[in-house]
Amino acid sequence: MIMIETDKRKCLRCSACVGVCPHTALTLKEHGIECDKEKCVSCGLCKDFCPMGAISVVKE
Amino acid sequence: MIDKEYDVIIVGAGPSGSGAAVAIAKTGAKVLVLEKRQEIGTPKRCGEGLGLSTMKRMGIEKDDSWVRRKIIGFTAYAPDGKFVRHDYKNGPEGYIIERKVFDKHLAEKAVETGARVISRAEVTRLLKENGKVCGVEVEINNKKEEIKGKIVIAADGIESKIAREAGINTTLKLSDVIAGAQFEMANIDIDSDRIEMYFGNEMAPGGYVWIFPKGEHTANVGVGVRKPYAKNSAIEYLKDFIEKRPGLRKGSILEVNCGGVPVGGLMKDMVTDNFMVVGDAAHHVNPIHGGGIGEAWVGGVVAGEVAAEAIKANNTSKKFLKKYNKLWWEKRGKKMKKLIKFREVMESFSDEEFNWMVDYLKGEDLVEFTRSSGFIKLVKILSKKPSLMKHIRKLM
Ligand SMILES: Cc1cc2nc3c(=O)[nH]c(=O)nc-3n(C[C@H](O)[C@H](O)[C@H](O)COP(=O)(O)OP(=O)(O)OC[C@H]3O[C@@H](n4cnc5c(N)ncnc54)[C@H](O)[C@@H]3O)c2cc1C
Numbered sequence: 001m002i003m004i005e006t007d008k009r010k011c012l013r014c015s016a017c018v019g020v021c022p023h024t025a026l027t028l029k030e031h032g033i034e035c036d037k038e039k040c041v042s043c044g045l046c047k048d049f050c051p052m053g054a055i056s057v058v059k060e
Numbered sequence: 061m062i063d064k065e066y067d068v069i070i071v072g073a074g075p076s077g078s079g080a081a082v083a084i085a086k087t088g089a090k091v092l093v094l095e096k097r098q099e100i101g102t103p104k105r106c107g108e109g110l111g112l113s114t115m116k117r118m119g120i121e122k123d124d125s126w127v128r129r130k131i132i133g134f135t136a137y138a139p140d141g142k143f144v145r146h147d148y149k150n151g152p153e154g155y156i157i158e159r160k161v162f163d164k165h166l167a168e169k170a171v172e173t174g175a176r177v178i179s180r181a182e183v184t185r186l187l188k189e190n191g192k193v194c195g196v197e198v199e200i201n202n203k204k205e206e207i208k209g210k211i212v213i214a215a216d217g218i219e220s221k222i223a224r225e226a227g228i229n230t231t232l233k234l235s236d237v238i239a240g241a242q243f244e245m246a247n248i249d250i251d252s253d254r255i256e257m258y259f260g261n262e263m264a265p266g267g268y269v270w271i272f273p274k275g276e277h278t279a280n281v282g283v284g285v286r287k288p289y290a291k292n293s294a295i296e297y298l299k300d301f302i303e304k305r306p307g308l309r310k311g312s313i314l315e316v317n318c319g320g321v322p323v324g325g326l327m328k329d330m331v332t333d334n335f336m337v338v339g340d341a342a343h344h345v346n347p348i349h350g351g352g353i354g355e356a357w358v359g360g361v362v363a364g365e366v367a368a369e370a371i372k373a374n375n376t377s378k379k380f381l382k383k384y385n386k387l388w389w390e391k392r393g394k395k396m397k398k399l400i401k402f403r404e405v406m407e408s409f410s411d412e413e414f415n416w417m418v419d420y421l422k423g424e425d426l427v428e429f430t431r432s433s434g435f436i437k438l439v440k441i442l443s444k445k446p447s448l449m450k451h452i453r454k455l456m
Binding site for chain 1: 103105217218219220221224230231232234237239240241287292293294295296316317318319320322
């Protein structure tokens with residue numbers, strides 16, 4: 001399965017990706033961005049947007 | 061600690077939430093503001109620029125606790141290094157502020173007016189009754205509580221999820237949102253009295269670089285970029301900009317910030333039964349320079365006033381709350397819609413066209429460009445060069 005992964009050392013938790021995600025799959029949690037596998041379609045918009053380059057699309 | 065019922069629950073204690081809270085609390089209605097952060101305004105997602113005209117619109121007096129630097133003018137750089145400098149005629153026209161202090165100051169205003177503000181209280185979902193919003197579920201100290209509200213206002217910023225839960229689609233298109241990265245830097249060589257902006261498709265595709273001074277040798281140095289123009293993440297453009305400038309390269313980094321700025325995607329409808337959206341969550345940001353503090357507060361106040369009326373009339377239906385749509389569009393929306401068009405034209409300029417324009421621009425013109433009155437001026441300038449005529453058509 002293809003999934004969104006956040007690099008916690010790069011992510012500043014600004015949570016703008018949450019607003020960009022068309023599927024409301026992302027949530028900001030204490031430890032970083034969490035991705036709901038049920039909702040995520042791996043479109044990669046969050047990765048394209050992230051100001052810190054902290055998000056990648058990976059194969060699980 | 062918190063009551064089980066309020067007239068209005070506001071989600072988010074940024075400027076939009078505090079603006080709405082002040083407007084509602086003034087009327088004696090019972091207001092609760094819930095903020096998920098541990099400290100209001102921290103970490104900042106902001107260049108911290110605030111114009112005097114914006115402060116006037118907000119009805120906020122300058123306070124030494126949050127003013128860092130007076131701004132007497134600006135310099136705008138074209139890609140080839142040519143620039144337009146402008147000093148305001150009647151003294152300083154803006155400040156670089158300390159946002160952390162400022163946002164708290166606004167929240168305090170809400171409290172002084174009678175609102176209740178609770179931080180580290182994250183709204184986890186909306187409560188609904190017969191399909192209509194009737195309150196929120198909030199997590200405080202790892203404990204979930206349900207609180208009823210006749211109206212819920214989403215002032216939860218760019219990440220707004222609860223508006224979507226209420227059925228209002230606030231998802232941003234990538235082309236409508238700036239990705240921003242910023243360092244607050246010290247020990248750098250800057251013009252400490254003016255703000256600086258750098259334009260260019262290589263340097264900051266779809267946006268610009270800003271240097272907003274906070275002290276003699278301290279400033280917010282940031283960049284905003286946008287898809288589809290940007291090929292890299294914002295932070296890479298920022299590092300690149302700094303790396304090329306010895307006066308910045310030697311500096312220290314006091315803080316790293318990033319965030320998204322909505323510069324489009326205005327919504328005709330920002331309400332539903334018992335529910336309203338304000339501020340960044342409703343994409344209320346100046347689409348030219350990305351300033352959103354003032355828009356957030358003013359939009360919050362407009363929404364708050366309508367909410368207060370609704371509470372008084374005991375009618376919080378969508379039909380009643382729609383008055384906010386109408387008032388906001390009259391007051392701010394029309395102007396912003398124009399500015400979005402303007403932005404679309406500006407972003408299609410090639411570097412060469414930018415360079416050329418600088419020769420024809422005066423500082424005052426640039427000031428006008430951030431207001432809708434800049435339209436006529438831009439058309440005049442563009443009509444001087446046949447190859448730029450195509451842009452005029454887009455403005456019409
Ligand atoms: C890089 C950058 C630079 C900028 N520079 C400037 C500038 O120089 N000048 C200017 O005027 N504007 C600037 N802006 C824009 C400005 O910061 C925003 O427009 C403004 O903060 C919007 O206010 P708001 O109240 O709508 O949202 P925010 O200020 O984002 O407040 C929203 C609040 O809601 C809270 N929240 C979110 N979800 C929940 C939840 N579920 N439960 C409880 N609380 C929640 C958040 O924690 C946050 O505190 C900049 C933005 C960025 C990203």
